[in-house]
Amino acid sequence: MFFVSGLNTLLQITFGVRLPIVQGGTFSFLGPSLSILALPQWQCPNETTIDAMEYDDRQELWQSRMREIQGAIIMSSVFEVFIGFSGAIGFLMRFIGPLTIVPTIALTGEIMQTDSANRQSVNQAGI
Numbered sequence: 001m002f003f004v005s006g007l008n009t010l011l012q013i014t015f016g017v018r019l020p021i022v023q024g025g026t027f028s029f030l031g032p033s034l035s036i037l038a039l040p041q042w043q044c045p046n047e048t049t050i051d052a053m054e055y056d057d058r059q060e061l062w063q064s065r066m067r068e069i070q071g072a073i074i075m076s077s078v079f080e081v082f083i084g085f086s087g088a089i090g091f092l093m094r095f096i097g098p099l100t101i102v103p104t105i106a107l108t109g110e111i112m113q114t115d116s117a118n119r120q121s122v123n124q125a126g127i
Helices: 002-015 030-037 047-052 055-086 088-092 098-122
Strands: none
Touching (some): 030 055, 030 098
């Protein structure tokens, strides 16, 4: 996703309207997705259990997780659209300023970076 976002940004600043903006998918759903997948009911079974499963059971194992994440993303997107069209954002912007938004985004990025670093340190590639 990072590569495609960088490629889209490069195309935007070269051929597009040439504004220094980042084009790409949103990362705002990554935190909730990781939280949902960290729940005990969505933990992966051990390897012997997966090896004993038939093909259709293994497909259902990951497809059920994907359906859960997709449903959560769809519902949160509908909520965001409703908030946007209702005009509530205009009212809330009186209370939400840069001093609220910047630390929130910075902490979200730090949490995701820490989680990613922890996962990569466990699964290092022979270093």
